[in-house]
Amino acid sequence: MKEMSRRSFLKAGTAATAALALTPSELLAKAKANKKNANLGKIKLLGVGVGGRGHADINGVTYKGKGEIYDDVEFIGMCDVDQKYAKGVLDEYQKLFPNMKVYNDYKKMYAELLDQADAVICGTADHTHAIICAEALAAGKHVYCEKPLTRTVYESRLLTKLAAKAGVATQMGNQGSSGEGVNLTCEWIWNGEIGEVTRVDAFTDRPIWPQGLERPTEVHEIPSTLNWDAFIGPAPKRPYNSIYHPWNFRGWWDFGTGALGDMACHILHPVFKALDLGYPIHAEGSSTPLMSDCCPSAQVVKLTYPARPNRPKVAMPEVVVTWSDGGIIPFRPDGLPVGKNLNISGGGAIFYGTKDTLVVGCYGESPYLLSGRVPNAPKVCRRVPGGPGGHQRDWIRAIKEIREGKKDWTRTASDFSEAGPFNEMVAMGVVATRLQGLNQTLDWDGENMKFTNIPENATVRAMLKDGFSIHDGHPTFNKTYTDPVNAREFAAELIKPNYQNGYVLPDMPKD
Numbered sequence: 141m142k143e144m145s146r147r148s149f150l151k152a153g154t155a156a157t158a159a160l161a162l163t164p165s166e167l168l169a170k171a172k173a174n175k176k177n178a179n180l181g182k183i184k185l186l187g188v189g190v191g192g193r194g195h196a197d198i199n200g201v202t203y204k205g206k207g208e209i210y211d212d213v214e215f216i217g218m219c220d221v222d223q224k225y226a227k228g229v230l231d232e233y234q235k236l237f238p239n240m241k242v243y244n245d246y247k248k249m250y251a252e253l254l255d256q257a258d259a260v261i262c263g264t265a266d267h268t269h270a271i272i273c274a275e276a277l278a279a280g281k282h283v284y285c286e287k288p289l290t291r292t293v294y295e296s297r298l299l300t301k302l303a304a305k306a307g308v309a310t311q312m313g314n315q316g317s318s319g320e321g322v323n324l325t326c327e328w329i330w331n332g333e334i335g336e337v338t339r340v341d342a343f344t345d346r347p348i349w350p351q352g353l354e355r356p357t358e359v360h361e362i363p364s365t366l367n368w369d370a371f372i373g374p375a376p377k378r379p380y381n382s383i384y385h386p387w388n389f390r391g392w393w394d395f396g397t398g399a400l401g402d403m404a405c406h407i408l409h410p411v412f413k414a415l416d417l418g419y420p421i422h423a424e425g426s427s428t429p430l431m432s433d434c435c436p437s438a439q440v441v442k443l444t445y446p447a448r449p450n451r452p453k454v455a456m457p458e459v460v461v462t463w464s465d466g467g468i469i470p471f472r473p474d475g476l477p478v479g480k481n482l483n484i485s486g487g488g489a490i491f492y493g494t495k496d497t498l499v500v501g502c503y504g505e506s507p508y509l510l511s512g513r514v515p516n517a518p519k520v521c522r523r524v525p526g527g528p529g530g531h532q533r534d535w536i537r538a539i540k541e542i543r544e545g546k547k548d549w550t551r552t553a554s555d556f557s558e559a560g561p562f563n564e565m566v567a568m569g570v571v572a573t574r575l576q577g578l579n580q581t582l583d584w585d586g587e588n589m590k591f592t593n594i595p596e597n598a599t600v601r602a603m604l605k606d607g608f609s610i611h612d613g614h615p616t617f618n619k620t621y622t623d624p625v626n627a628r629e630f631a632a633e634l635i636k637p638n639y640q641n642g643y644v645l646p647d648m649p650k651d
């Protein structure tokens with residue numbers, strides 16, 4: 141007989157004792173539950189918006205290595221509005237999963253397959269994240285959604301609450317949150333290595349897509365392979381022009397969130413997490429000409445957060461977070477060596493502490509202290525296997541824990557309970573820029589999602605056309621603007637968009 145090690149003997153003994161402690165009916169229930177879980181089989185997935193970043197996400201859950209795939213997932217449906225742009229991906233996945241159905245409208249796919257699915261991965265343009273994810277969460281499905289989680293504050297709050305109510309596994313696609321750099325940034329700050337932080341300057345070198353444009357007047361023929369109405373979704377209808385899709389949607393207010401929404405989800409995440417941020421109390425924005433339809437070429441946003449509960453080793457006083465983009469890099473902190481570029485992989489954040497200054501790159505990459513000291517703080521954050529590369533599979537791990545009935549299942553690094561409130565920070569930056577014409581610092585009531593100091597009759601407007609020309613050899617200025625609109629009403633619409641074309645968000649769950 142094979143000899144048992146002391147450890148396996150103890151383990152076997154503990155399991156036997158635990159089994160004996162159960163009543164016969166409990167044992168029967170446990171056996172039934174195990175059988176049910178064993179029968180659950182593969183995790184059945186739907187993919188929505190797979191031609192761009194969505195491809196990396198579906199690959200992330202599917203491929204073990206080159207050509208080798210995991211046996212615990214199966215795509216039963218995939219939807220993309222652009223059957224040409226996404227063709228390669230759809231063909232590849234239909235070969236992997238021959239029974240997988242393909243759609244060009246998620247509504248149709250949900251009507252046919254959502255019931256049978258366990259989980260949804262969403263990689264569409266920003267303005268459709270909320271509706272696609274909200275419907276999935278309301279149906280009790282696990283959700284992985286690209287960043288920004290949503291285009292607006294209300295939609296983020298909704299997804300946070302729907303996910304909490306559903307008790308499902310969620311993950312926003314800010315993959316850096318699964319990485320070592322974010323862990324170290326948090327651990328250094330929580331261990332008091334740089335002292336108290338009252339100022340953070342963050343930036344990105346984006347946009348690297350068109351912004352600051354006038355709305356195109358030219359109407360292009362809609363390609364037969366593109367479902368333009370489905371792309372528009374809940375946004376106001378507009379004629380097709382190839383400037384909007386693919387990829388460039390991010391620079392248009394109705395579809396995207398500009399450089400801020402695109403990159404702050406990577407760059408501000410270590411700031412939000414390490415400083416235990418919640419809702420800001422003040423917001424202010426400024427930019428190059430504020431156009432009616434297109435995000436500005438460059439902007440600066442200032443968000444003020446009130447003091448938070450102190451950590452055991454460091455206080456969390458009021459902090460001002462300043463964001464810049466479009467090539468505006470923050471002023472250099474004292475002590476930064478001459479010639480050292482602050483930009484790491486597309487941007488970065490500088491935490492000014494009372495004892496030291498911490499610089500961290502985009503995606504939480506390569507944090508360092510300006511003093512040159514390398515802290516040795518206790519490792520209190522969970523390490524995700526594979527780091528940012530393991531971000532998608534970590535969501536699958538969480539789904540499996542829930543399916544196995546594990547009560548204390550471990551949440552992903554960007555579970556919507558954190559990603560939702562964090563995304564509100566990002567969405568608030570966009571609002572601050574669009575309300576800059578008020579010429580005031582905005583006071584924000586986060587709980588109630590309302591600005592409290594916009595004067596009743598204040599109005600705002602945006603530029604339609606710059607209208608500059610050289611006329612008869614003379615510089616001629618002829619700017620035209622939208623009609624002024626009531627600022628309170630405009631702000632309310634920026635916070636909670638008015639869905640059109642028959643799209644309706646599920647109700648906000650009660651606390």
Ligand SMILES: NC(=O)c1ccc[n+]([C@@H]2O[C@H](COP(=O)([O-])OP(=O)(O)OC[C@H]3O[C@@H](n4cnc5c(N)ncnc54)[C@H](O)[C@@H]3O)[C@@H](O)[C@H]2O)c1
Binds near residue numbers: 246265287313370388
């Ligand atoms: N995590 C990251 O590092 C990262 C990188 C790039 C993009 N993103 C995010 O991914 C999302 C998509 O960006 P992208 O660069 O892949 O854009 P993209 O235009 O290249 O790809 C989007 C895909 O979704 C499809 N699509 C758009 N709307 C759809 C809808 N309503 N239903 C079904 N399909 C739809 C498009 O046809 C396209 O195939 C954005 O929210 C973006 O911020 C994240």
